[in-house]
Amino acid sequence: MAVVEKLNVGIVGAAGRGASFKSALEASGRARVHAVCDIKQDAIDEAAKRLGASEKYTDYDEMIEKSKLDAVVVGTPMPLHVPQSIAAIERGMHVMSEVPAGVSVEECRRLVRACKKSKAVYMMAENYTYMRPNVLVRALVKQGLFGEVYYGEGEYLHELKGLNEITKWRRKWQTGINGCTYPTHSIGPLLQWFEGQRAVKACCAGSGHHYRDPRGDEYENEDSVVMLCKMSRGGLLKIRVDMLSERPHAMTNYSVQGTLGGYESARGGPGDVNKVWLRTLHGDPPVWHNLDELAEQYMPEMWRKPSEEALRAGHGGGDYFEVQDWLGAIFGKQPCPVGIHEAMDMTLPGLVSQQSILQDGAWLDVPDSREW
């Protein structure tokens, strides 16, 4: 039997989110967790044991310098994604980075340049694009069943004031800056449904400030921020991100409209389901149908007989499938679905929205990373 080549993977942020990548990496049979890194001295031993790593580090530079790694998973707080990704890419190591790709347009530009110079595969871990309903809607769009898609909505409503105080970086990078600081879970699936398009202009406004942190300080981010994006072929996206308002979580609210039909995801209410109406399949008059009724005929292969690991994986299976696609791209099976430019398409509008909200909601250009 042929010996399967295994990649040695290092996970940074191993005592936090980074740990969630282990089972998907190992389920592939093509990768092993070789080294782990976290600055938490008191947690690194336990993390190494739990993740079965042979090496452990509390300094990232030391890990990528000393350890014989083929690839790195970056699961650290947002401002570390770019510097840690670049450091690995410059050493020829493949990178899977948590979302968003970066926290400023300038550092994103540096990341794109590093990727362009390297053969390493960079992927942003946009796991919501792999959720079962999102994958099915994408397949329906691809079949042309929505006609021309021209409007989409995505919402990430996740009250995290308590979590802010535990993972303190969130207080600064998610709720301490005004604008869409965490948009990729909302815009990611929509961009795949608007295939071949990107946001070319963005503007942003907020709902004001109604909450204070435990120190009595107002959050710099407004409670609900709404970003509008004009798409390259003229369509419109509306993205709402709210990490402060007191309400049940709803991180996977989506809708899409095309010339031949529409989709509205379940918004979490009792009995609510994902709903679709497609003129060519359902006919007139327009009445909602359960999206699931179309699964048997249109669901792509990946979600037909998902493995136990996929079903157990977090974020509706997204944490499993994204890793398989990253490894597939590394081994030349298929192109990387959320490579550097798709990562930029999902990240840059949010960074531009942070400029727009400072300029009273002005429409601003979103840079095209393909030109960098």
Ligand SMILES: NC(=O)c1ccc[n+]([C@@H]2O[C@H](COP(=O)([O-])OP(=O)(O)OC[C@H]3O[C@@H](n4cnc5c(N)ncnc54)[C@H](O)[C@@H]3O)[C@@H](O)[C@H]2O)c1
């Ligand atoms: N895709 C998703 O669904 C999803 C879900 C949760 C978090 N995230 C992303 O994952 C990242 C981490 O989030 P989290 O909730 O796990 O945060 P966390 O604070 O719980 O974990 C981050 C870990 O990184 C470690 N760390 C910090 N600085 C470091 C450094 N310089 N070197 C090595 N380790 C360092 C911390 O000690 C901590 O253990 C964030 O970017 C977040 O946006 C994504």
